[in-house]
Amino acid sequence: MEKEVESEIPAVASDREDSESRELTEKPQEDTAEDEEPEDTGFECSRAYFTRLFCNLNIYNQAFILFALVMTYILVGGAIFLAFELPAETKRNEAITAANETYIRAFNNIVDQLVNFTNLTEEEAMALVRRVAQSAIDASNNQPTNNWEYGSAIFFATTVITTIGYGSIAPETDGGRGFFIPYALVGIPLTLIFLGFLGQVLNKGVDRATRCLRRRVTFDWGQILVVFTIGLVSFIFIPAIIFAIIDDWTYFEAVYFTFVSLTTVGFGDFVPTAPKTFRGLYRFSLICWLFLGLAFIALIIAQTQERIENVRESVKKCRKCIKRTGGKLMLRKKNKESSKDNEKTEETEVEKE
Numbered sequence: 502m503e504k505e506v507e508s509e510i511p512a513v514a515s516d517r518e519d520s521e522s523r524e525l526t527e528k529p530q531e532d533t534a535e536d537e538e539p540e541d542t543g544f545e546c547s548r549a550y551f552t553r554l555f556c557n558l559n560i561y562n563q564a565f566i567l568f569a570l571v572m573t574y575i576l577v578g579g580a581i582f583l584a585f586e587l588p589a590e591t592k593r594n595e596a597i598t599a600a601n602e603t604y605i606r607a608f609n610n611i612v613d614q615l616v617n618f619t620n621l622t623e624e625e626a627m628a629l630v631r632r633v634a635q636s637a638i639d640a641s642n643n644q645p646t647n648n649w650e651y652g653s654a655i656f657f658a659t660t661v662i663t664t665i666g667y668g669s670i671a672p673e674t675d676g677g678r679g680f681f682i683p684y685a686l687v688g689i690p691l692t693l694i695f696l697g698f699l700g701q702v703l704n705k706g707v708d709r710a711t712r713c714l715r716r717r718v719t720f721d722w723g724q725i726l727v728v729f730t731i732g733l734v735s736f737i738f739i740p741a742i743i744f745a746i747i748d749d750w751t752y753f754e755a756v757y758f759t760f761v762s763l764t765t766v767g768f769g770d771f772v773p774t775a776p777k778t779f780r781g782l783y784r785f786s787l788i789c790w791l792f793l794g795l796a797f798i799a800l801i802i803a804q805t806q807e808r809i810e811n812v813r814e815s816v817k818k819c820r821k822c823i824k825r826t827g828g829k830l831m832l833r834k835k836n837k838e839s840s841k842d843n844e845k846t847e848e849t850e851v852e853k854e
Contacts, residue, residue: 750771
């Protein structure tokens, strides 16, 4: 029996050693499996590299890079919209021109018949036919258009990604309408990011200006009022003078157009027309004005929200102070009105609370 027990004890010990060795060998495998991370793909590595590179730049360089990216996006988008819409507009204009030539021939035949078979003179017959034809033309409004050229396509792309959408021109082909959807889906967020960075640049300029104004304007809302006034003059009242001169509007109409544009309402009842002499410069200046004005509107909204949050925080602090001190003051008033015997007990209660 003793021999059997002795033989069993080493067997049990050996089994324990085998199980412990298995556990020791299995645990490192689990740890190594947990420690193993999926290998980064080339795209993720390049994305991380460009992200670090972009974040290491200062705010001005970041805004400039985004500006170049947005401008490239507008130029490429305008070219693609033009490629879709210009051939269709050309065909439509050719059809309208052919119809107008047919109309002119018919017009001359009618005039000849009226002269030959009536007592009307040639001038009277032409005047009669012209009145009838003009009324038909006004009713159909069938005139050739020149909406799609590269400058107008760039302007259209700008109104798309800024969500203004005047509605003066719009894609009429299936290709243009199909391209519009992904173009807007990518361009609108890109523009919002760019306007955010541009607003930060303007915010730095505002902070520098307010440092000089703090000696004269000591409260925050006064600083916002000063900045808002400067923005109204810079982006609404002064540009309205230029629009009124170039587009032959009244000054009130020009102010109305600037406000409708910068609030991205874009009714389309007033649309700027580029002069032929400096058309490219005018449209480029218009695009820059839109982006700067939209960034200023975003800046004003952000500054106002920040001040409102400060007011909320101050109100919360005042409420806490009222809860801490106001109750004690009320108890003191009651203590003065109560008898002298109750004063000691109430003070002890207050101290306990």
